[in-house]
Amino acid sequence: MWVVYTLNGLYFAALLFLISLGLNIILGVMGILNLAHGSLYAIGAFIAAWIIIAIGMKVPPFFLYITLLSGFVLAGFVGFLMEKSLIRFMYKRTLEYQLLLTFGALMLLEDVIKMIWGGQAYYASAPFDLLGKVDIGGNIYPTYFLFVMIIALMAGLFIWLFMSKTKLGIMLRAISLDREMATGLGLDINRLSTFAFVLGSGLAGLAGALVVPTTPALLGFGHEPLILGFIVVVVGGLGSLKGALVGALLVGFTRSFGIAIFPEIELPLLFLIAGIILVVKPQGLFGR
Amino acid sequence: MGATAMTAGTLGTASKAIGQTKKPIPKDPIKIAAISFLTGAAAAPFGIPGYNTFAMCADVINKEGGILGRKIELLSKDEAGGVDAQVKLCRKLVLEDKVDVILGYISSASCQAILPLADELGGLIIAYDCGTHELMEGAKSPYEVPKFKLGFRSKAHLGIDNIGLALVIKKYFPKIKTIAGINPDYAWGRESWQIFEVAMKKLMPQVEVVKTLWPPLGNTDYTAHISALMGAKPDIVHSSLWGGDAVTYTKQAMGMGFFKNIKMAYSRGEPYPQEVGKDFPQEQIICCAGTHYFLYPPHDKSPLNKWFVAEYQKRYGKYPTYPCYHAYQAIYAYKYAVEKAAKAVGGWPELDDIAKATVGLSFQTPSGTLTIREDHNAIEDVLVGFTKLTPKYPFPILDPKRLEVFPASQVNAPVGIKTVDWINSWK
Numbered sequence: 007m008w009v010v011y012t013l014n015g016l017y018f019a020a021l022l023f024l025i026s027l028g029l030n031i032i033l034g035v036m037g038i039l040n041l042a043h044g045s046l047y048a049i050g051a052f053i054a055a056w057i058i059i060a061i062g063m064k065v066p067p068f069f070l071y072i073t074l075l076s077g078f079v080l081a082g083f084v085g086f087l088m089e090k091s092l093i094r095f096m097y098k099r100t101l102e103y104q105l106l107l108t109f110g111a112l113m114l115l116e117d118v119i120k121m122i123w124g125g126q127a128y129y130a131s132a133p134f135d136l137l138g139k140v141d142i143g144g145n146i147y148p149t150y151f152l153f154v155m156i157i158a159l160m161a162g163l164f165i166w167l168f169m170s171k172t173k174l175g176i177m178l179r180a181i182s183l184d185r186e187m188a189t190g191l192g193l194d195i196n197r198l199s200t201f202a203f204v205l206g207s208g209l210a211g212l213a214g215a216l217v218v219p220t221t222p223a224l225l226g227f228g229h230e231p232l233i234l235g236f237i238v239v240v241v242g243g244l245g246s247l248k249g250a251l252v253g254a255l256l257v258g259f260t261r262s263f264g265i266a267i268f269p270e271i272e273l274p275l276l277f278l279i280a281g282i283i284l285v286v287k288p289q290g291l292f293g294r
Numbered sequence: 295m296g297a298t299a300m301t302a303g304t305l306g307t308a309s310k311a312i313g314q315t316k317k318p319i320p321k322d323p324i325k326i327a328a329i330s331f332l333t334g335a336a337a338a339p340f341g342i343p344g345y346n347t348f349a350m351c352a353d354v355i356n357k358e359g360g361i362l363g364r365k366i367e368l369l370s371k372d373e374a375g376g377v378d379a380q381v382k383l384c385r386k387l388v389l390e391d392k393v394d395v396i397l398g399y400i401s402s403a404s405c406q407a408i409l410p411l412a413d414e415l416g417g418l419i420i421a422y423d424c425g426t427h428e429l430m431e432g433a434k435s436p437y438e439v440p441k442f443k444l445g446f447r448s449k450a451h452l453g454i455d456n457i458g459l460a461l462v463i464k465k466y467f468p469k470i471k472t473i474a475g476i477n478p479d480y481a482w483g484r485e486s487w488q489i490f491e492v493a494m495k496k497l498m499p500q501v502e503v504v505k506t507l508w509p510p511l512g513n514t515d516y517t518a519h520i521s522a523l524m525g526a527k528p529d530i531v532h533s534s535l536w537g538g539d540a541v542t543y544t545k546q547a548m549g550m551g552f553f554k555n556i557k558m559a560y561s562r563g564e565p566y567p568q569e570v571g572k573d574f575p576q577e578q579i580i581c582c583a584g585t586h587y588f589l590y591p592p593h594d595k596s597p598l599n600k601w602f603v604a605e606y607q608k609r610y611g612k613y614p615t616y617p618c619y620h621a622y623q624a625i626y627a628y629k630y631a632v633e634k635a636a637k638a639v640g641g642w643p644e645l646d647d648i649a650k651a652t653v654g655l656s657f658q659t660p661s662g663t664l665t666i667r668e669d670h671n672a673i674e675d676v677l678v679g680f681t682k683l684t685p686k687y688p689f690p691i692l693d694p695k696r697l698e699v700f701p702a703s704q705v706n707a708p709v710g711i712k713t714v715d716w717i718n719s720w721k
Binding site for chain 2: 007018124146147225262
């Protein structure tokens with residue numbers, strides 16, 4: 007069963023990686039801590055669930071998986087609206103304003119979700135069922151979880167290549183390293199910030215969409231991922247993409263093995279471990 | 295106040311020391327607050343069926359003339375929002391809106407917070423679905439009853455579900471070696487497991503518990519839990535997961551190949567075959583929170599069940615599940631108690647009169663006979679069955695050849711004795 011626990015750990019890590027990658031891009035480039043990040047995850051889940059339920063088995067399976075990208079697209083779009091209307095007023099402000107404003111955005115988005123999708127649970131398991139199960143060393147394992155891991159890996163690779171090899175990516179990194187210098191060199195901070203926010207939000211939405219074939223979308227869906235995402239970011243190091251990966255693996259494995267070995271302390275175990283790490287390294291594992 | 299002396303003497307009924315006014319039956323409607331989960335994961339399998347039944351019964355009662363000629367005005371409220379919100383709502387309903395009775399609460403957490411308010415606020419509260427046995431039990435046996443003067447529960451508590459499961463497992467699987475449990479981490483889950491474990495220790499002491507898991511209520515991802523259970527290799531897994539949690543857990547377990555080697559025993563699993571559908575695994579042990587099942591008692595033996603199932607299906611397009619039967623019990627308990635009390639006082643009864651009349655109330659329900667005892671708790675028989683897919687229904691039903699019914703006396707602790715102590719006293 008250790009094989010299964012490890013695979014589960016990787017599966018959770020994949021989802022958390024996407025969430026915290028988004029958080030870190032926004033944090034790194036814009037210096038903004040977005041409490042509404044979980045709501046973007048939820049929006050991604052709801053739109054994906056809704057589309058999957060609507061088109062169901064009427065399309066060839068390939069398109070069913072493409073619909074998961076709708077989470078990325080809609081969350082990115084909502085992120086765009088948020089950035090233009092709310093976030094851009096916060097760059098010069100202190101942390102308290104950020105937390106308050108983004109928390110307000112969280113409540114707003116929660117009600118918007120309730121208005122559009124109501125209070126019921128949306129089950130959309132077709133993408134999960136279609137992929138069936140695979141035998142790994144004598145253990146049955148759902149193929150869909152492997153699919154999620156591959157998507158997360160691809161997203162991570164894409165972001166890494168983007169950040170290190172493309173002009174746009176290098177500009178984003180420049181801003182996150184030294185905002186004033188970047189402005190002085192003539193970079194269009196406003197447009198690049200918007201882009202970073204949209205990208206980060208889209209990643210959260212993608213994570214939500216990926217999880218919906220196994221987990222029903224319902225109100226409050228984004229609360230736990232938000233908290234876990236923050237733990238990953240804080241433990242891994244604020245703004246660090248490498249930190250997001252290591253942090254996600256840590257949290258994912260803690261959950262998977264923790265529930266199997268220490269079920270009684272399922273809830274506090276993660277916080278215990280995070281606490282220990284932060285006592286030793288307050289800026290996180292790879293933080294600056 | 296002038297009428298008091300005359301009527302107290304005339305009737306010679308059990309009147310209060312203050313002297314009872316024979317209140318004429320008012321003409322305005324009776325305000326009944328019905329509280330159920332209308333949003334969230336518990337809404338579809340639980341809250342909405344409960345609400346539907348309240349609405350259906352109120353409608354039927356009103357068409358037949360209401361309660362003593364007074365129509366029912368049903369106020370439907372959402373149980374979601376957490377315990378603090380529910381406490382606020384209860385205060386508002388009793389003190390501001392002045393409802394005649396509150397029929398409510400699915401979550402044991404809600405009940406634990408709200409029932410004490412009955413006496414504090416002076417409002418009649420009938421708990422219709424929550425199961426925590428600690429709600430009405432005292433700290434030690436024997437304990438004084440009732441715990442709340444104006445608080446009642448129109449159903450049996452979780453003792454019957456978990457004792458019933460243990461009895462069935464002993465009968466059908468006497469050779470098993472290991473069990474495990476996955477229960478939500480709050481009163482309902484902890485207590486359900488406690489009763490089940492105590493009963494199993496008494497009935498099958500050779501069986502070992504290999505794992506107990508405690509996901510939080512409302513958890514949506516059971517992947518790690520399912521893998522942990524599969525790794526521990528139990529023969530049977532007990533679960534009091536309910537509502538959306540039970541559906542999500544079952545679907546995820548199905549996807550992970552859990553049911554290949556392990557059997558589930560759901561302490562309140564009756565709604566879920568219908569919720570999950572055709573693919574719900576067969577041969578799972580399902581308890582019905584009483585004997586509440588759309589096919590039990592068989593319709594030729596119970597015209598009331600036949601009517602109830604047909605009426606519910608006609609209005610809502612689904613078969614009723616146990617929250618529906620519980621809702622029926624609550625609203626009719628109130629109706630019969632008011633009628634019984636009105637007869638005793640010769641007019642419209644006060645809350646104390648209704649409370650008094652509720653004790654010993656015994657009436658026919660679509661599931662059988664319901665009796666409310668002096669501890670303000672009801673007692674019921676319990677039905678445990680095995681899922682089986684048949685051509686007639688689009689989801690697995692309980693195998694009609696193996697419907698195990700245990701009488702109330704075998705699964706409900708005597709008045710004033712804690713359930714755990716009672717089980718331990720069995721020979």
